[in-house]
Amino acid sequence: MLGLIARKEFREFVRDGRMIWAGGLMVVLLITSVLLGWQQQAAVQAERVASQELDYDAWLNQGPRHPHNAADQGMHVFKPSPPLSIIDPGIDPFVGSTIWLQAHRQGETKFRPAQDATGLKRFGNLSPAWIVQVLAPLLIIILGFSAFATEREQGTLRQLLSMGVAGRQLMWGKALALVLALGVLIVPGALLALGALAGGASGDVLLRFALLCLGYALYLGAVIFIVLGVSAMCRHSRTALFVLLALWIGAVLIAPRTIADVATRTFPSPSRVGFDEALSADLDGASEKEWMRNFNVSSAWDPKLPLSQWGKALQVDDHSGYGVLDDHFGRLWDTFERQQKLQEAAGVVAPVVALRAFSMAVSGTDFSHHRHFSNQAEKQRRLLQEVVSHDLIEHADPLGDRHFSYKAGPELWAKVPRFTYDPPGVGFALRKHWLSLAVLIAIFLASLLFARTAVTRRLSA
């Protein structure tokens, strides 16, 4: 029975042109965006691997020099592009991919693709995730707004009900037709993405892909039931279309921005200048305190400190800053995560917000993954500092006034290992974003209940 209803609905979608025109456009966009994302991800990844190698080679071959100069020049680390960024590039284009690891100061990512993007380029960054998050619901509305309302208007609903067909059977049949239509339109793009991932994809990536499919299925399923419920409730198809388009504009276009604003007002983050000033002040304060405690001088970098303790002083200064950096960056990033959590919870109002968070998390392109990379990069920076300071204490401090004449060579540079980033597994993403998945499941169940109730109550002729 369900198959019969679905088949007839699907046939109508095709014959009245909605599937061909609206759906066809989405297929073209989806496949194009997957291909572009694939090409871009491969190019960016190759570029980053090559840059990482070049940068480390430059570090190893920098020749004899004072180790602190080497530490000041530092090295760069490049964030690998997650395989699923083909589907959802997340925040990566906006937060950058490269961190300069240098002495004294924790680095932040730079080289943000969005920074250099023209308006046209931004359109070129149309991702498969954005298409399914924003355009697929619109397509479901176009295909499904008339599901019950038009049948009621045209009188076919009476005909159907007189056949002994239960309203719920009709609902499931129509839902199945919408699932089939979406399947025909989305599955080719998904398979293409899977094909792009399949070359060397780890089990973790495939598991992430499966979870991504689950998240989008819950979201689109919820949209299907909301559309069917509204169609069952409205007496006229025109009203159903108007209500659904208003819901789409509100929930998909307006609510995410509003929710983001509410989140930043609820958990305000400092301005760039404010953050830098506060960090510098605390770093200076901690540094002064440690200099006075360790060397009994009146201020940091006091010229009275003999050069025979300069290496030790650098180490003390570095150590004094670790806690401050952890505290400031930790608070800043915690604020971002609190904003994110609030947005995820607000996904109850606008499911696309919950989906967006889940999609980025599972794709490895959300802020939590970015923070994980930044922490790994900072560990590498501190390791570099430790190697350099230890060498200065061991070899330069004993030279006394000739401290700065000391030059280290390749043996020291080689003590700083190559930076390799091991991204966290899917469990990390789920631990961080279980709320968005829970919200998606709740919304799916609530939409199903809404559609069932609407159909049961309103499906009398």
Added chain:
Amino acid sequence: MLEAVNVTKEFGPNRALNGVSLRVEAGEIYCLLGANGAGKTTLINLFLNFHQPTSGSVWINGRDVASAPIDTKRDVAYIPEQVMLYGMLTGLENLDYFAALATGQRQPKDHLVALLAEAGLPADAVDRRVSNYSKGMRQKVGIAIALAKNARALLLDEPTSGLDPSAANEFSQLLVRAQERGVAILTTTHDLFHAKQTGTRVGIMKRGNLMSELDSADVSHNDLEALYLQHMRD
């Protein structure tokens, strides 16, 4: 087979049916006559559970419609005044769909084509989209759907409205054949001649009341017309 027991139906302050009782046995054609607003269609809608009675009950094949709304529909076929079909589908596809929904299984194409022919749909219209059909052609597809369902009872709401005299006559023949197979038929009509010719019993309704019931064999056409006009005047 079809039974209404002291049925009253109110829509807000308006009483559409007022304690109506009637019974249609298997192999009987019961024609309900009455002016617009007499309550004929409301009564049909109660049998289909499109509305629920305010009081009283309606029964199909011994089952209360209110208690078993889905199951009781399996025993009846319904042809409204205007059969509504899916314009994007052909006549055959519409029949295929509705017949499969009604019987729970798809029927062979040859059988469906034969049903459309029996209902009087021209062969060259079978594979044309219904959006190009006349009202009469849609009605014939509706008849074919009812035939495909092979129901034990037929509920017909002014089924010959829109049919040309020849098609209306063919439809009457179909009803008689169904009656001979033991199908219980309840039909509403404005057509006294049709009621007298086809019906085994005739009921006259006025403002929600069943004013009188008579065996059509017991009255002449003129007597029926006189009785009907008398009720309408009172």
